[in-house]
Amino acid sequence: MPATATSSRRTSVVALRFGRLVSMGAVVALVLIAGVWASWGSAQHVMLTKGRERGTVHLTRCAGDVCTGPYTPVSVGSRARRSVVIERTVAVRRGETYDVVVKPGSDDVVRSGPAGVLYAWVPMGGALLLASVVVAGGLRRTRVAWVMAGAGVALLTVTFVAV
Template identity: 75%
Template sequence: MTALRFGRVAAMGAVAALILFAGVWGSWGTAQHVMLAKGHEAGTVRVTRCAGDVCTGPFTPTSAGARARAHVELGKSVAVRAGRTYDVVLRPGTSDAVRSGPAGILYAWVPFGGALLLASVVVAGGMRLTRVAWVLAGSGAVLLTATFVTL
């Protein structure tokens, strides 16, 4: 009986760890450019057109060494609208822009917020650690809510 309980806790712990790792992995692709922006081209984009999943517009540099560009692409989300200006960082060697500042940092970590919520269900149901699950769920909810409010 204790071996089964240990097996269940170990298996669900591995699943929860895998979910959290996947959330960090999914977030880090964008978050690294926003959080470690030193040496990246920073500036603003005035969105002129949105089509499909991409919005485009001219890039005006604000950092030393950055050059103006007539056309950069910014991923379209519910918070990006044509006619508005956004602070961005360019991914190195591309014309892909990523939102910067507090809104960009929070938005980059949205996949991790979802992973926290999902892992809380696994921890509560599979491991029977309700307090830990509430902490995970609360952290995920705070992250997602802060992102919603900021954007």
């Protein structure tokens, strides 16, 4: 009987390890997908600018969580607007002029250029940091976790410097 108990114990340990691997892998995948999803809402407009209206905005008014100002077109086919709306974040200040891309079918704009691209991917940087904790603790892959955390910190740091 001891051989059966040992065999049963090994089987349960293997099953628990596999279960942990699958469940923590699913959590990591979910966190990373959520990071891409949150980033892509702005990043698609900033990164895929072909055919989109590009120009500059001089922010004249900030209230609540939005800033507004007149839009001056730079790209062919873009039209001037008296007022466009950009989210009020650490990336924009009243009285400054920014390169922007107009979201299709609206008067909403997002920052363009390197600073805009980096700022759009900030949620992904946070997701990498969060996923690294799960990878280290749940999957027990510390090297992979350090690489993920380093990538997240690098993205957030470069964005802070660029913005």
